[in-house]
Amino acid sequence: MILDLQLDLGCSFIYIWRMAKQIRAAKSSKNLRLKKVTSVISRMFLWFLMVTFLWVLVYRFINPPITLLMIQRNMERSSDDKPAKMEKKWVDFEDMSDNIKRAAVSAEDQLFLSHLGFDVKAIEKAFQTNKKGKNVKGGSTISQQTAKNVFLWPGRSWIRKGFEAYFTLLIEILWSKERILEIYLNVIEMGDGIYGAEAASQEYFGKSCDKLSRSQSALIAACFPNPRHWTPRKPTLYVKHRQYLIIRNMRRLGPLDF
Numbered sequence: 001m002i003l004d005l006q007l008d009l010g011c012s013f014i015y016i017w018r019m020a021k022q023i024r025a026a027k028s029s030k031n032l033r034l035k036k037v038t039s040v041i042s043r044m045f046l047w048f049l050m051v052t053f054l055w056v057l058v059y060r061f062i063n064p065p066i067t068l069l070m071i072q073r074n075m076e077r078s079s080d081d082k083p084a085k086m087e088k089k090w091v092d093f094e095d096m097s098d099n100i101k102r103a104a105v106s107a108e109d110q111l112f113l114s115h116l117g118f119d120v121k122a123i124e125k126a127f128q129t130n131k132k133g134k135n136v137k138g139g140s141t142i143s144q145q146t147a148k149n150v151f152l153w154p155g156r157s158w159i160r161k162g163f164e165a166y167f168t169l170l171i172e173i174l175w176s177k178e179r180i181l182e183i184y185l186n187v188i189e190m191g192d193g194i195y196g197a198e199a200a201s202q203e204y205f206g207k208s209c210d211k212l213s214r215s216q217s218a219l220i221a222a223c224f225p226n227p228r229h230w231t232p233r234k235p236t237l238y239v240k241h242r243q244y245l246i247i248r249n250m251r252r253l254g255p256l257d258f
Helices: 002-058 070-079 098-108 121-129 142-151 159-172 177-187 197-205 214-222 237-253
Strands: 189-191
Touching: 002 142, 098 142, 098 177, 098 189, 098 214, 098 237, 142 159, 142 177, 177 189, 177 197, 197 214, 214 237
Parallel strands: none
Antiparallel strands: none
16 A cells, blocks of 8 residues: 555656656747747847948938839829829039028928927927827928938838937937938928929029029928928918918028038
8 A cells, every 4th residue: 555655656756747847848948939039139120220320321421312202202103104203403512502491490490400300399289289180280300301201111100200210310310410401401302203402493493492592492491391282383372371481480590500
């Protein structure tokens, strides 16, 4: 009887020991898989940081040749059986009229020279307006719009907004304010198939952007929020009112001190 009991206890001990060993092996295998997944994610994250850092750094010295928005707009034209259209010509910062620079800042981001990429008050105001169900408004600074236009795809998703914030910080760190405004004024959409201040100036006023007057610059900037529906060629009453407000802001803003 005692021998049988000892045998049963021995068998039970062996069973428990084997079960514990299997559990430890399963946990070890699970931990190993988790470590592998974590390692892959960490490497991907580091590669993303390195590639995007170098990408932004390169554009500090080299002008962006094209943007995803330009590609998308031409795909839309193709689907509508329209010919491709991409009118753009790069103009260096010093060759632009001071009027178009001041008009852009007056229209889109009057704190451009003083903030670090984000205008918290403007974002809060836009959030409250959108929360009330009114027309969707953005609180994006010139830096954010530049990051969006140069590095990202069009859209309003939270994921894209997260990437936008990341690239905004990068360009604020790696570029000068002058470079941010230069790229902004060369790549943003200013009409159907028209990108940048030089193309817009030639299209609407038949002159180079270094000769734009204050009124003409303000009229172009007044159309920035909706460049495919508003045009300096036939400005609506609303656009003319925006032009008036921009001119008033330009007077108050004074010269830009970079």
